Amino acid sequence: MSDITTLTDFLEKTGANLRVFDMGRRVSLVSANTFSRFEQCEIPYPQPYMYHARLGVLFWYPQAPEQHFIWFLQFPLDEQGFIIQAARDDFLKRLLETIGQNAKDLSEEENQQAQNLMKDNPLAFTPDQERIAIFNAKAKLALGQPASRFHDQAEEYFTGQREMDNWEDIGLQGIADFTVRLEKQDNGAELTQHIADFPDIPFSALCRCLENEAIDHKLAAAICERAEKLIADPEADRLTLAAAIRGVGHSQAKGLRDGLIRSVLESSHSEDIEILTVIAARAWESLESPALLKPYLEKLAICSAGDQAFVKIVRDLIFVPGLRTLIIAQFRDPDRSEALSNAIGLLMGQDS
Structure with a gap:
């Protein structure tokens, strides 16, 4: 498998910028060092869920920052929480067979082939809607992109600019964007002030997004x-x-x-x-x-x-x-x- 033994190796050789998110117990950033050490079997995965490391892998290239790629992968773990290397190696083998041994300066077509690899991959999985919404919100923040068009409605409601019963047009993506940017946009005090007043349904939706934030x-x-x-x-x-x-x-x-x-x-x-x-x-x-x-x-x-x-x-x-x-x-x-x-x-x- 040439000198590429981990997913980190592959993405570094293609010149990609990389962000890895845990998609299991909560949606949170996994540091580059932690992910690399996990891949190399130096440490167990810190937040395993149902015997797997569930990951959202976001990568893009400096020459085309507007185009990014997302892989949702779940690596099986052994009893000590370490990656099962055979599963990782099989994934890398499929990847290298798809785009060739020289993982460098990939063309747009080769990048698309690598993306399409997820369709029939045994390690690929589809997160639930809540996880997807939070991932999208965090990915946009990592890429320096604005929040979705649904953000402002959620911000108006959860900061008390709407009546408490006027929530039915607020979508999950908007709530995810609001909670991910809570500190950045300094909305914490207004949200705290109104926590006791929200009806159960929007309160519950809010909390299910806040679980990913410190x-x-x-x-x-x-x-x-x-x-x-x-x-x-x-x-x-x-x-x-x-x-x-x-x-x-x-x-x-x-x-x-x-x-x-x-x-x-x-x-x-x-x-x-x-x-x-x-x-x-x-x-x-x-x-x-x-x-x-x-x-x-x-x-x-x-x-x-x-x-x-x-x-x-x-x-x-x-x-x-x-x-x-x-x-x-x-x-x-x-x-x-x-x-x-x-x-x-x-x-x-x-x-x-």
């Missing part, structure tokens, strides 16, 4: 305050509560996020599979605290979705660097409940 303490506090009211109400809409947890999942205010997770695990909503799934998928860093991981696993063992939900979620979490050791320690805790012991037994039995 929001500040004040905005996180406003979301948590609304969430605590939902937690206190046994009849509260679980999807709205789950969205609120997502909204603070990547917040800078880790103490507020952890406090919210603690509250929900002590509430009547603690065995709801929607809530438990969101914690694992979007606020998993809170589980790095043994004081939260222990009650989380206990609730998961008796949750409304049954034993298979425990197996699926824990298998996923074990792939996350930093959580595997902590989870195994909880498995060995002699004070664990009988329900957790039984769930662990089922997990081990299926893995043997």
